[in-house]
Amino acid sequence: MKPDVLIVGAGIIGAACADALSARGLRVTVVERDAVGSGATAAGMGHLVAMDDNAAELALSAHSLELWQELVDGQPQRHEYSRCGTLWVAADDEELEAARAKALTMSERGLACDVVDAPDLYRLEPQLRPGLAGGLLVPGDGLVYPPKSARILLARAVARGAVLLAGEVAALEEGGVLLADGTRLAAGQVVLAAGTRCLALAPGLPLRPKKGHVMITDRYPGFIRHQLVELGYVKSAHASDGESVAFNLQPRPTGQVLIGSSRQFDTTDLAAEPEMMARMLRRAVQYTPALAGLNVLRCWTGLRAATPDGLPLIGPAPSRRNLWLATGHEGLGITTSLATAQLLAAQMAGGQAGIDARPYLPSRFVDAGRAYG
Numbered sequence: 001m002k003p004d005v006l007i008v009g010a011g012i013i014g015a016a017c018a019d020a021l022s023a024r025g026l027r028v029t030v031v032e033r034d035a036v037g038s039g040a041t042a043a044g045m046g047h048l049v050a051m052d053d054n055a056a057e058l059a060l061s062a063h064s065l066e067l068w069q070e071l072v073d074g075q076p077q078r079h080e081y082s083r084c085g086t087l088w089v090a091a092d093d094e095e096l097e098a099a100r101a102k103a104l105t106m107s108e109r110g111l112a113c114d115v116v117d118a119p120d121l122y123r124l125e126p127q128l129r130p131g132l133a134g135g136l137l138v139p140g141d142g143l144v145y146p147p148k149s150a151r152i153l154l155a156r157a158v159a160r161g162a163v164l165l166a167g168e169v170a171a172l173e174e175g176g177v178l179l180a181d182g183t184r185l186a187a188g189q190v191v192l193a194a195g196t197r198c199l200a201l202a203p204g205l206p207l208r209p210k211k212g213h214v215m216i217t218d219r220y221p222g223f224i225r226h227q228l229v230e231l232g233y234v235k236s237a238h239a240s241d242g243e244s245v246a247f248n249l250q251p252r253p254t255g256q257v258l259i260g261s262s263r264q265f266d267t268t269d270l271a272a273e274p275e276m277m278a279r280m281l282r283r284a285v286q287y288t289p290a291l292a293g294l295n296v297l298r299c300w301t302g303l304r305a306a307t308p309d310g311l312p313l314i315g316p317a318p319s320r321r322n323l324w325l326a327t328g329h330e331g332l333g334i335t336t337s338l339a340t341a342q343l344l345a346a347q348m349a350g351g352q353a354g355i356d357a358r359p360y361l362p363s364r365f366v367d368a369g370r371a372y373g
């Protein structure tokens with residue numbers, strides 16, 4: 001029977017959408033060209049983090065964190081979840097001032113957070129180098145293992161009758177999609193959740209790939225306890241051109257340490273680049289000198305789908321009937337996947353999403369005479 005909704009892509013976004021739409025009683029089919037959760041989702045650090053660069057980003061990430069808490073409750077180990085909290089590190093007084101401003105914004109949204117002075121910073125994280133000014137602790141942030149969470153979300157949908165099909169969507173058509181093997185699949189609605197590959201199916205979308213590297217060390221339990229991020233990260237994350245690195249360390253539940261993060265535009269080559277790895281390691285060692293003595297086991301890369309304003313595209317595609325977009329989550333898609341799915345499902349199937357959908361509507365990029373999607 002023809003599904004109500006066909007979702008292209010089973011990354012964390014497609015999987016979360018399948019879960020939310022099937023929970024609302026819709027018949028869902030998901031088409032995935034590779035393994036579930038194998039795209040950017042497999043490359044992501046899995047940091048669940050409240051980000052506050054603007055009100056819409058904070059609303060989406062904070063709401064999603066509430067949904068993650070409900071999802072992992074009672075079965076945290078299935079997601080390899082840890083409520084490690086984020087410690088934003090202030091290198092100097094100027095960054096400590098930025099930490100205070102961040103604390104104000106987050107408290108207004110009801111998020112628990114504490115500005116910490118230098119002695120408390122070293123009590124929380126003894127490996128940090130001397131001379132730092134303090135930081136901001138956000139205890140409600142956490143981490144998951146993203147491909148596992150994607151598989152769990154999809155399995156919930158399949159248990160409600162959703163279908164997972166192996167295949168590559170070659171084109172979007174009126175009333176469905178065309179697969180690379182020539183099969184035509186009809187569907188009431190199509191959701192494009194194919195990450196950066198959305199561009200191949202809808203070339204006009206306002207998306208650019210942003211490459212990132214991540215490294216993982218051997219096991220050093222207790223080396224760090226929180227996700228450590230330099231406050232300068234925000235500058236790096238929002239650069240709209242060129243290459244940047246920022247200090248970003250994560251304590252995996254296995255005792256391993258994930259080392260991020262880098263950002264590069266204008267390349268889709270997934271090869272790990274020694275020069276970029278060296279820059280990331282130099283930055284990380286500046287903040288945690290003892291890291292220089294740890295063994296790095298592996299490095300990988302992934303492509304984030306970045307929009308011009310840093311907010312995702314969630315909602316109807318402006319120029320094509322029955323096509324919906326759920327993409328453009330850049331470096332925050334693991335965090336924001338669950339709220340994205342609720343927003344999309346509320347728009348498609350009715351009901352409440354918990355936050356205002358308007359800031360993320362794809363139609364915000366449509367100017368006179370130029371539509372896309």
Ligand SMILES: Cc1cc2nc3c(=O)[nH]c(=O)nc-3n(C[C@H](O)[C@H](O)[C@H](O)COP(=O)(O)OP(=O)(O)OC[C@H]3O[C@@H](n4cnc5c(N)ncnc54)[C@H](O)[C@@H]3O)c2cc1C
Nearest residue numbers: 009011013039040041044045047169195212302333334335
């Ligand atoms: C290095 C790095 C670190 C990151 N760290 C974090 C983090 O700590 N926290 C956080 O919140 N976010 C993080 N992110 C961002 C996050 O990983 C992404 O925003 C998120 O995974 C996007 O999910 P997606 O489902 O949209 O895309 P993807 O995971 O790329 O999934 C798209 C899926 O669609 C499939 N597909 C594509 N084209 C087709 C087709 N034609 N037919 C069928 N299937 C198709 C692909 O095979 C893939 O499985 C990070 C990203 C990177 C690269």
